[in-house]
Amino acid sequence: MLRLYLTCIRNTLEAAMCLQNFPCQEVERHNKPEVELKTSPELLLNSVVICRNEAEKCLIETSINSLRISLKVKQADELENILTKKFLRFLSMRAEAFQVLRRKPVQGYDISFLITNYHCEEMQKQRLIDFIVQFMEDIDKEISELKLSVNTRGRLVATEFLKQFI
C-alpha cells in the first residue's frame, strides 16, 4: 500500500516538475515563486491531493516556476503525534541544510517542500524526486523507531524502579 502511494506521488512529481524561469508579472525585476503568491491564476496549475488514508496525504501544488509539496504524516496516537511534531519542527528549523525544505508547513500539513526552477537547474530532477520519496519513507520509519525507543526506555526504567522493591 505504501509502495503504491509513493509510486503515485513519484509519477505526479515527474509530471509536475516542469519548471521554467518566469519573472514576476506585477513587480519589475522581481522573480518570485508563483505557487506561494497565487496572485496570477493563469500561472497556476490544478493542485493534486493524493490520499493514502484519512490521516496520510500529500498535496502537490504547481505553478510555472515553482512547485510546493506538502505532506501529512500518519499519527496513530498521542506519542506519535508529539514525536512527529517535534521531529518535523526540528527539521523545518534547519531548512537551510535541505535547501528545498520550507520553514513553515502549509496549514493542515506537517511538512512542506518548495522547489523552484533554480533548484531544477542546479539539481537533477530525478534525484530531487528520489530525495522527496526517500524522505517520506525515512520519516515514517524514523517516527516508528523513535516511538519504539521511547517505549523501550520507559519499560527499562519501570523495571529498574520496581526491582528496588523486591
Added chain:
Amino acid sequence: MSRHRQKHNMACFQRESPALKEILLRLYRAEKPLEFDHHLYEFGSVEYHVQASASIPDNTYLSIATPLLYQDFILSSGLPRYTLEMVKGISPDVIEIIEPPKEGYKLTLRLKYSRIPRNKGGVKMIASISSVQGVILSSQLKDMLMNVNSLEVSQGMYRPVKLIYHPREPFFVIKQPEKITAVFPMRFKEDTDVIIATAFFQELMDIGSSKAFVKAPHCIWSPIPPAELRGEPIEDLSTNGGFVSFDITGRHVEGKRLDKTVWNLLNFYAFVKYHVKSTRGFIQRRMRTRLESLVEVLYNAGIKDEHHIKKKNRGPKGVRKLLNFSKSKLLKKRYNFINKIKRIRSRIKIHWFSRFRKRWLNFSRFSSVTRYEKLN
C-alpha cells in the same frame, strides 16, 4: 546559597546533601581548627546552619530547618521521639542532640570531630551525617507505614494523609485493610512531558502486573482521582498527568526493605521527572543524528552544485565531502572528452609537410575495433 555539581546521580536521589557534605568534609580535613559560620539553603525550603569555633575545636554545631512531611503532625515540643532516635542512630558516638534546638530551626546537633576516625570510615561517617534531612523526613513516613493508628477514621474509611516532600508536589497515604496506598497526583509543565510520562506509567502498570514482579507493590495509573481521595481540596486533585497509586503491603516494610520502600516513595516524583528529562534529551540527540544522515543522503545523491553552496548553508558539521556530478558539469566533461578524442584522431598539421604527405605518406582510414578485416 552554595552550588554543587552533580557527578553521577541527581542530588535529590542522594540521601546526603552534597553541599553540607562538602562543608563538613572541609572542617574534617582542616589542618587547624577553623572559625566557621555558614548558612546553606537547599530546594528552596531547607536551611542548614554550620558553626565551628577555633577556640573550641571539638564542638561543631549543625542546625537544620526543614518543612516536615506531615504538617498536621508537628508537636509543639519539637520533632517526634522516633525521629530523634533515628537521627541519633546515624552515628551515636559523634552526634549529640541539643535540646532545645536553636531558634528558627527544627533540630540542632553537636558534632564531635575528635571521635570521627581519620580514614575512609570517617568520610563515610561525614556522608551519613550529611543525610540528616533525608533521615528526618523518611523517619516520618516510616513511622506512618509501620504504625498508622493515629490516622482518623471517617465513615468507615481512613482519611488520606497529605505528605509534602518537595514543595508543590504533595502525595497522599491512605490506610486500607491489609495495605497502605500511596497516591501521587502527577503534574507537568508541558504537554510533551505529560505524554512521555503517561507512556511510562502504562509501562509501569504492565511490568507491575507481570509474573516477574508479583512481589513488587501493585501499581495503578488513572487519569481521574481514585475514590479514596474524594473530599480532598480541588487544588490537590487537579492534575494533567493523572494519578499513580502504589499498594504497599506488610512485605514491603519488613526489616531493611522499609528504608528502601520509603526512599523510593519519597523520590518517585523526582524519578519520573528525571526520566522525562532524559527521554527528551534522547529524542533530541536522535533527531540530530537523523538530520545528519538525511542531509548526507541529499548531498551524496550528488544533486548540489559546489558554486552555490555557501559555507553557512553547508549543513551540519558531519557533512563535509561532496561529489560534484551536477548536470552542467557532466555536459562539460562529455564535451571535453569528445574534443580530446577528436584531437587524438585528427592529423598532425605541419605546413611544409603537406606536400611530403600527399606524395609519400598515405594514412589509412580509421577502422572500428568492432569490425574485423581479413588480411590476405
